[in-house]
Amino acid sequence: MQFDSFQAFLNMGGYGFYVWLSFGVSTVLLLTLLFSSLKNHKQVIKNIALRQQREDKLRQVRKNRQNAQTTIENEVSK
């Protein structure tokens, strides 16, 4: 251990402000990048799922309409 007390550790031989500024800014930047990357990954999955749901719904609607059409045609031709 290079320091006699916690006070001395914080003081960093008079360079405390610069040392803790460096370590503080680096920590904040790296954690922000890490958590925004994780959040972004979840968002990507959610966006793809939403698009998928929308496409499935459209396909369903199209199918229903087609079924209705054929029923009407069958009724008319009878």
Added chain:
Amino acid sequence: MWKWLHPYANPEVSYHFTGKLIPWLSALTVLFLAIGIVWALAFAPADYQQGDSFRIFYLHVPAASLSMGLYFAMAVAAFTSMVWQFKLADASAAALAPVGAVFTAIALITGAAWGKPMWGTWWIWDARLTSELILLFLYLGVIALHNAFEDKNLAGKAAGILTLVGVINLPIIKYSVEWWNTLHQGSTVSKLGKPSMSIEMLWPFLFCFLGFALLAGVIVCIRFRSEILNRNSIRPWVRDLVSAQLKTLESK
């Protein structure tokens, strides 16, 4: 000889492989960074000239080396994608850019916070500092180009050209302290032969450097996986994976 590599060119295999890799890399990151940072802050000896301000070195040098290393990796990926039309390479280049940009910003900020007590100024237009600032702008340009096009292949091509043109900046940064008379000191660690550093100072540096490199690896893997999903969103395996993930989210 290199045939074992072929399956990893498949996006699905790469996605699952990096997914398995992340927990191991994260554990190693925590281990190395915890040891390295505590050692650097509390146990490494103070410099005989610079006193305790020297402890900024343990952030500044790994960040600066990684800012260049990540750029080089991004350039290799851009080259691979351009020559062999290999689409996963574009995804990895897009994943590398933001991580590299953050490490460049850290190198610049810690450099300023070290320069103020040692040189008496936060910033000076010296060759090393200016070329590192240009590196940050190159990264920002690459990120902007990746996001500027809806068509990801086109975006990858545009960003790749900028990346490859910007490679010229790497030797300029590296040798700026030798070519020009700069305020920035010469290299201490990566000298050929013996590093001009005492062994008690070198060990914590190696731990910090490896820790930050591993952290960069973890974040690149996370971003790489998002890029893969985005670029393959209509493939059946992505559709299956997304609906399975959504079910587990809903059941929670």
